[in-house]
Amino acid sequence: MAGRKMILGMALTDGYGNLAGAWRAPHVDADNYARIEANIRYAQAAERGGFTFLFTPDFPAVRGDVELSTLSNIMDPMMQLAAISQATSRIGFVATGSTIFQEPFNTARQFKALDVMSHGRAGWNAVTTSDPAVSANYGRPVADRGMRYQRAHESIQVVEALWGSWQKDAWIKDQTSGRFIDASKLQPVNLEGEYVASRGPLAIPPSEQGQPVIFTSGGPSPHLLQLAGRYASGVIAEVWTIEEARAQREMVRNAAREAGRDPDDIKYFAGLMTTVAPTVREGLDRRLALAGDVIEARLPHLGALLGLHIEPSRYDEPLTPRQLAAAHASPMDPRSSIALDVARGGWSPRDILAHGVIDYHPTTVGPAKVHADHLQEWFEAGAVDGFWLSPDIYEDGVDAFVDEVVPVLRARGIYPEHYVGATLRENLGVPRQYGPDPRVMNGRAG
Ligand SMILES: Cc1cc2nc3c(=O)[nH]c(=O)nc-3n(C[C@H](O)[C@H](O)[C@H](O)COP(=O)(O)O)c2cc1C
Structure with a gap:
């Protein structure tokens, strides 16, 4: 535990921010969905932090x-990250790519090319698309889970084999001889599974980190855990409480152990949505001004x-003492205990919701200390290795986090002062x- 530092990532979604209505904020350019600039x-601001x-x-x-x-999705992750890679030098890129609708050869080629052109900063969030x-x-129905995960295992194995097919010392490039x-x-990889196949080789040399880092995302189903345990170096989670996160992180680490890997080789990230403001009241007002209709x-x-x-x-009135005494958190929904805690702080129903209690991930609102306390508490409880943050409005929310919260985390000794390396x-x-990882015995999924 001593010396362990928290790792932060940032979600890049639609060009505006996670807050409903962020695109309408007066200081936000409504064209940003289509503006790579x-x-x-935002990437440069995150890198500064x-x-x-x-x-x-x-x-x-x-x-x-x-x-x-908004469309809640950037236009095309690989194209946009390729552009961002040329305007940054340290921050990495974990791009989601489907194991179901992409052929492994396309995935292997695009991600390794991004890895080489970013000098070893690419990652692949391998998902089993079910939307x-x-x-x-893609002209196909959603396949059942068994098929999707079988295809995911095969896809990742083919991708990893293609990545390694240009051996490290293959490129002689001797101009004299x-x-x-x-x-x-x-040499070819000649792999053929039930759903995917590729001959190879892939004509892309190693990057500074060898090959892209594999991530995955989702809930802790046996299917996902097996996939993560075998191949992933990072898991992007959706989780509401410290207890739930600690249990999930342990499951992910065990899955890596079962696959023959070191549990420290897989990092677990919880989501957090942030509104940084001088006071909690000002933060709530910022959220109500833009997302007031959604909250209503x-x-x-x-x-x-x-x-x-x-x-x-x-x-718009705080709950009465009678209501507070009668209120109870549903054991079925972890968000209700968060809502109850906020209600006990004397906030009105509208303000309780402005705290983000029924958003997609936990939300922190207010000055730097509020955010730093949340991050530190989860981190020191062993619930996470780090977080993926979704700022409310990118235009000023990333800078506010970097300028106000990052120094507090550093002063507390739980966040690195500098990038450890270049990859x-x-x-x-x-x-x-x-x-492929030689420690992992690849068999059929299941
Ligand atoms: C935090 C989080 C982020 C996710 N991001 C994506 C994504 O960007 N694209 C996608 O297709 N699925 C995404 N998923 C969905 C999962 O990868 C998975 O497909 C989904 O939970 C369905 O589960 P199943 O495939 O185990 O049935 C995400 C899931 C979580 C929890």
Whole structure:
């Protein structure tokens, strides 16, 4: 534990921020969805704060009510990260790529090319796409879990084999003798599974970190744990409480042990959404100004979450002592205990929701100490190796975190002063790997 430092990543979603209505903020350029320059600025700000990676989720489809909210996805992760890689020098890139709809040869080629052109900063968040809108864009229905995970295992094995197919010392490039490559060290992989196959080799040399780092994301199902345990160096999680995170992290570490790996070779990241403001009140007001309509629509659900009836006429009054005494957290929904804690702080129902208690991930609102306390508590409880953060509004939310929260984390000795190295592997603290991991016995999924 001593000397262990927290690792931070930042989600890059739509160019605006995770707060509903971020795109409408007066200081935000509404064109940012299509402006790579904005994403470059946010990446540079995160790099200034020593962030280890940017994480791009990817659901390539038009989903939800785009009449009133944004597309919640950047245009194309690989294209955009390639551009960002040329305007940064230390921050890594964990891009989501489907094991279901991408052929492993495409994945191997694109990610290794990004790894080489970023000098060893690329990662692949390998997902088993289950979204019907995404599946429809590829002209296929959502396949069952067994098939998706079998295909995921095969895809990752083919990708890793292709990455290693250009052997480390294959490239002679001797201008005097005229020998370019030692062809005996650039040989086919000839892999064929039930769902995917590739001959290879892949004509891309090693990067400074060898090959991209593999991540995965999702809940702790036996399927996902087996996949993560065998191949992943990072897991992107969605988790609400320290207890839940600690249990999940232990499951992930055990899965790595079972696959024959060292549990420290796999890092577990919880999500956190942040609003940095001089006071909690100012933070809540910033959130209400932009997401007030979304919060208004959720108000009727808060009573259900707390087991109470709340009159709409009292949405702006703190809960009464009687209500607080009667309120109880549902054991079925970890968010309800967070809502109850906030309610006990004397906040009104509207303000309770402005704290983000029923958003997608835990939310911290207020001055630097609020954020630093949350991060430190989870980290020191052994619940995480780090976090993937979603700032409320990128335009000023990344700088605010970097300028205000990062110095507090550093002063507390739990966050690195500088980048440890130049590659994503070094900054994550995971070992070098080239080709498949020899410790992992690959068999059929299941
Ligand atoms: C935090 C988090 C982020 C995720 N990001 C993506 C993503 O960007 N794209 C995607 O297709 N799936 C994403 N997933 C979904 C999972 O990879 C997985 O496909 C989903 O949970 C369905 O589970 P199953 O495949 O085990 O049935 C994400 C899941 C979590 C928890």
